[in-house]
Amino acid sequence: NAGVTQTPKFQVLKTGQSMTLQCAQDMNHEYMSWYRQDPGMGLRLIHYSVGAGITDQGEVPNGYNVSRSTTEDFPLRLLSAAPSQTSVYFCASKQSNEKLFFGSGTQLSVL
Amino acid sequence: SQQGEEDPQALSIQEGENATMNCSYKTSINNLQWYRQNSGRGLVHLILIRSNEREKHSGRLRVTLDTSKKSSSLLITASRAADTASYFCAANTGGFKTIFGAGTRLFVKA
Numbered sequence: 001n002a003g004v005t006q007t008p009k010f011q012v013l014k015t016g017q018s019m020t021l022q023c024a025q026d027m028n029h030e031y032m033s034w035y036r037q038d039p040g041m042g043l044r045l046i047h048y049s050v051g052a053g054i055t056d057q058g059e060v061p062n063g064y065n066v067s068r069s070t071t072e073d074f075p076l077r078l079l080s081a082a083p084s085q086t087s088v089y090f091c092a093s094k095q096s097n098e099k100l101f102f103g104s105g106t107q108l109s110v111l
Numbered sequence: 112s113q114q115g116e117e118d119p120q121a122l123s124i125q126e127g128e129n130a131t132m133n134c135s136y137k138t139s140i141n142n143l144q145w146y147r148q149n150s151g152r153g154l155v156h157l158i159l160i161r162s163n164e165r166e167k168h169s170g171r172l173r174v175t176l177d178t179s180k181k182s183s184s185l186l187i188t189a190s191r192a193a194d195t196a197s198y199f200c201a202a203n204t205g206g207f208k209t210i211f212g213a214g215t216r217l218f219v220k221a
Contacts, residue, residue, distance in 0.1 A: 031207045033209070035211070041213050042199055042211040042212050042213040043199070044211070045210060045211075048208060050207050058208070090153060094209075096207075099144060099159055100209060104152065
């Protein structure tokens with residue numbers, strides 16, 4: 001099993017550009033989530049999903065969209081990138097209330 | 112606002128010493144988890160303690176949970192240079208949401 005796979009690993013955007021961060025898991029986990037991590041801070045929950053077709057907002061959802069059309073995939077969309085969205089993004093998945101499995105992260109810079 | 116708050120923010124110790132990190136959270140939880148993050152890497156799960164448990168051990172790790180004080184502690188015994196990392200507590204509040212604290216940066220000097 002590959003676990004949780006995130007692409008790309010690095011991305012540079014200009015203000016106003018849009019892009020999609022990809023996340024896929026092969027563990028048949030119901031729950032998937034996106035976090036952002038800023039320097040010196042912990043992880044803040046952006047959006048999460050408890051199953052295909054179901055998504056909900058986390059702590060910092062503004063400026064981001066998600067969808068969950070399949071169990072495996074949970075893409076994160078930035079509609080109009082802003083410098084405040086410069087961060088490291090982590091996708092994670094789990095089954096029920098157990099431990100989270102994390103991807104290796106995407107380092108995003110918005111100029 | 113974040114669910115968990117770790118204390119201290121940073122900790123520097125000598126190899127062989129014990130390291131203790133504390134976490135406080137705000138609401139009721141199903142379980143509390145501790146994760147480790149090496150610089151520039153993703154988080155790795157260390158240990159999970161459920162709301163009806165008070166103490167749990169895993170190798171050199173010991174976690175305690177006090178639900179009346181909404182606090183938890185992580186003890187790493189006989190620390191090694193390889194334990195240098197950031198450590199995060201994460202509160203599972205039910206309904207699948209897991210909220211992280213800001214973390215403790217541990218530096219173990221050889």
